[in-house]
Amino acid sequence: MLTIGKLSVSTGVKVPTIRYYEQIGLLPEAERSAGNQRLYDRKALERLAFIRHARELGFSLEAIRDLLSLSDNPDQPCSAADAIARAQLIEVESRLARLAALKAELERMVVQCDGNRIADCRVIEVLGDHSLCITDHVTEDAIH
Amino acid sequence: MLTIGKLSVSTGVKVPTIRYYEQIGLLPEAERSAGNQRLYDRKALERLAFIRHARELGFSLEAIRDLLSLSDNPDQPCSAADAIARAQLIEVESRLARLAALKAELERMVVQCDGNRIADCRVIEVLGDHSLCITDHVTEDAIH
DNA sequence: TCTTGAAGCTATAGCAGCTAGAGACATTAA
DNA sequence: TTAATGTCTCTAGCTGCTATAGCTTCAAGA
Structure with a gap:
């Protein structure tokens, strides 16, 4: 025990x-x-x-x-468990795609910022201006 | 307005x-x-x-x-903003890696489950047995 | 055997980041 | 004018823990 x-x-x-x-x-x-x-x-x-x-x-x-x-109760078809796993897989794939876009964006931000004053720094700008975004259709779920 | x-x-x-x-x-x-x-x-x-x-x-x-x-107050060096972005980038890269492993695992689970009874289904088994895991070192942070 | 420190217990409150509901007032289109 | 929609405040709730307080129990060393 x-x-x-x-x-x-x-x-x-x-x-x-x-x-x-x-x-x-x-x-x-x-x-x-x-x-x-x-x-x-x-x-x-x-x-x-x-x-x-x-x-x-x-x-x-x-x-x-x-x-x-x-x-x-393991004496049933496992389709229910399978469905849960499949749903998770879809969710995970979507998260992966959004994170990949996010990574590209952050890399761009970091590269462009090399010791200037904030006024010249695009970290802030990129975050403020959606049109500069690499990903056009980041949905609300991207927040997670 | x-x-x-x-x-x-x-x-x-x-x-x-x-x-x-x-x-x-x-x-x-x-x-x-x-x-x-x-x-x-x-x-x-x-x-x-x-x-x-x-x-x-x-x-x-x-x-x-x-x-x-x-x-x-934009009249400072942007190193602080840059540091925040860099920290985020590291975090995002780690999330990406964990999600990729997770995806592989879920795919394996889904493939192996094709209409059998739960007793024969590895979805449950895979989730219970850490040694079957593709990723050896999923840390606690993987939870997010 | 005594003691001391770690580990356990319950209960409550707090965290992030919202979201939902109730019941009242404001605005707008037909 | 009236009906529908939008907005207001306030409170409570959500997920998935985490922390704190004040207590009891346990195990190991002297």
């Missing part, structure tokens, strides 16, 4: 975050020791690893909740 | 967000009409466009606050 601290170390999820996941029902309520401290078994560790990994891959806690409920 | 609605349309920043920016001091308090409605001039529009664009490029509101204060 693991204490919350050991679980934290072995999954890379911070202690308050583990308690938070329990609080919002993503992890079941942990067993307690005589002194009221949480105790975790291997199953809990695996579930948390699952959550951690899914978070790293960009899944929202809600999507993870869905995936977990799928994996809790 | 523009109403808040027109300003919203012409910048692509939502009305409540504009009010929020005023509230946190990113935009100065707007003039008011006789009927107490906010009115904006060209300068306000430009400032908001600046903010919008910077947000799209991934700058935090704090970084934007700094940039704005720089652009408000």
Whole structure:
């Protein structure tokens, strides 16, 4: 049995975050020791690893909740899990494209700014003038 | 003079967000009409466009606050603005790398899942088992 | 065995960056 | 003139944590 601290170390999820996941029902309520401290078994560790990994891959806690409920009853077609993964993939591809444009823009900004006064510096200008933008159609989602 | 609605349309920043920016001091308090409605001039529009664009490029509101204060007194060397842009560039490059790894992983997941039962489906498995991961060192920051 | 320091507990509040709702007043087009 | 739309303030909510305070429990060394 693991204490919350050991679980934290072995999954890379911070202690308050583990308690938070329990609080919002993503992890079941942990067993307690005589002194009221949480105790975790291997199953809990695996579930948390699952959550951690899914978070790293960009899944929202809600999507993870869905995936977990799928994996809790594994005798169905996996099309639902697949759909979630596909949706994530589309989202990720879009983020990638926007970030690539963003990178080009920032590189241009940095190159053009080499020690002049701000009045001559295009960092500010580029940020103020949308028409100078390399990417024509950055949408609102680009904000994330 | 523009109403808040027109300003919203012409910048692509939502009305409540504009009010929020005023509230946190990113935009100065707007003039008011006789009927107490906010009115904006060209300068306000430009400032908001600046903010919008910077947000799209991934700058935090704090970084934007700094940039704005720089652009408000333009008679200094622009090294500070440059430093902010450079820091953003590094951050963006790191995000790009992580997203690329993530994309590969999701593609693998989607390919392997073609209508089987969940018990045979690797979407869940891949998410649970870190050792199956293509990226060996996804850090905690990958969560964003 | 005692002690001390780390680790755990609960509860509450805070963070960024918005977004949504309620209920009242202002403006505009037909 | 009337109806629809826009705007106002205020408050509360959202996601996904993170931090603080003040307490208890545990483990290891002297």
